[in-house]
Amino acid sequence: MTNKYLVGAAGSSELTSMTAADLAQKIHARELSSEEVTQAHLDRIADIDGDIHAFLHVGADEALAAARQVDEQLDSGARPASPLAGVPLALKDLFTTTDAPTTCGSKILEGYMSPYDATVTKRIREAGIPILGKTNTDEFAMGSSTENSAYGPTHNPWDLERTAGGSGGGSSAALASGEAPLAIGTDTGGSIRQPAALTSTVGVKPTYGTVSRYGLVACASSLDQGGPTARTVFDTALLHEVIAGPDPYDATSVDRPVAPVVAAAREGARGDLTGVRVGVVKQFDRDGYQNGVLDQFHKAVDHLQSLGATVVEVDCPHFDDALAAYYLILPCEVSSNLARFDGMRYGLRVGDDGTHSAAEVMALTRAAGFGPEVKRRIILGTYALSVGYYDAYY
Structure with missing residues (x-):
């Protein structure tokens, strides 16, 4: 299925169709500027987001200023602040930001400006990643369709009559439509993973405690976790390493090194998963799922095995x-x-x-x-x- 709202479709530019890793490589080699990449995505947002409604707030001036700062640093010969420096990002409107409203998709916080940045927001800025704006969400992340936003639903770029999932439908729709190459979501009971599945993008709920919750407006504190979303596994892994790590401001933060997910994703991108062990939870393969969903699940497991992965069944009766x-x-x-x-x-x-x-x-x-x-x-x-x-x- 193709239409004008999807990545690579008519009306989108080459810059809004590239992976984040490819954009970063060209920006760091000075073949592209961060400013022109950021502007291309802002133009894409202006062109189609009236129909998609992925964003609740777009901070064009702030994003371009951050992009120009990256360009100036790279032109001076400085090393990139991170492997993703210069690549713009969409931030779910549950993370506090000092330069943009934090509404959580709720009328009760309409126009609210936070006096501080969330730790995830701060790490994104320190990594040289311009923030395009804040994405739509079910109110306080309560929902699975982004239809519970006080500011109206987000539409799936594949079919505007369908939901983009939730609660992070705004972030996933922004990725699928080429409005952003990177995005941040939050996941309590599927709010990153389910929208990624419905928009054919990639989303990960990191292990609880590996990404700081400081400045993430809570839905259910013992379950919430911020996480990376992108259009490829490799881009998602790169973003995970930017935002993960211990934080003294979060008492639930785990004080241990960030897992080498980028190295693992790089190996997987080569098509060789030899030595990788994948656990398939026994309780997930049973009645209650649509046949088409189970078929795709089994095909994915078979594909992992064909790439060399070892698949083992894991029995989790408490599930x-x-x-x-x-x-x-x-x-x-x-x-x-x-x-x-x-x-x-x-x-x-x-x-x-x-x-x-x-x-x-x-x-x-x-x-x-x-x-x-x-x-x-x-x-x-x-x-x-x-x-x-x-x-x-x-």
Whole structure:
């Protein structure tokens, strides 16, 4: 299937169709400038994002300024700040940024400007990666279709009548449409991986604790993890090494070296997975999936074996309880985490006209600011954490 919204289609430039690794190589060799690459992607966003709606905010001036800084450093003979220096990126609107609003796809944070950058944001900037803007998301990452965004849904570039997945549909749609060569998502229960599958891009939920959550607005703290998305495995691995690593600002951060994912991806790109062991979870291959999904899963496993990988079955009996546990843990943590959005400290405030008490202002603000899905999860979590039910459920 081809249409004007896909990478490489009519209307897109060669620069918006190249991999991030190829763009980086040409920028570092000074065959291209970061500014012209960034401008090409900004032009692509201006051309098609009215139909795709991958972005909630586009920071053209900030992105171009960051790109020019990279070009100046490279022209002076300095080494690239990272293997991806100069290649622009789309950032999911759950990470705080000092130069762009952080809304989390919610009316309760409309126009909110953070006083600090998230650690992931800071590492992206330090790596010389211009940030094109903030991408659309289900409100506070609660959803699987990006239809729960307070600012309207993101459309799948393959077919505008279909969802791009969620909650990170904005980041994945930006990749698939050539609006960005790199993107960042977050994953609580599939919010990176599922949109990647629905847009034919690549997304990874890193092991919990390997990517800092500092400045990542929480959905469910014990499950959330920021992660890389791109159009190839190799690009995704390069981005993972930029954002991963221990962080003293995150108590759940794991103090250990970043896994050599780039080296592994480079070997995989050569078509040789000899020595790689792949675990296939027994509990995933059973009833409950559509036949087409299972067929593609089995084809992927067969392909890994054909490239030399050793496939072993892994029995994880507790996975039978995973979905039930997820649907209890997540709303409980949502109920706790979203209590801070009360109209008193920051964000939206409704009813503050002198005729309402503080409690009434809080209630009016939360009623107006939160969407239906967020309210449902808050109610479920509050119920499960309430006296008389906490011991029975949570």
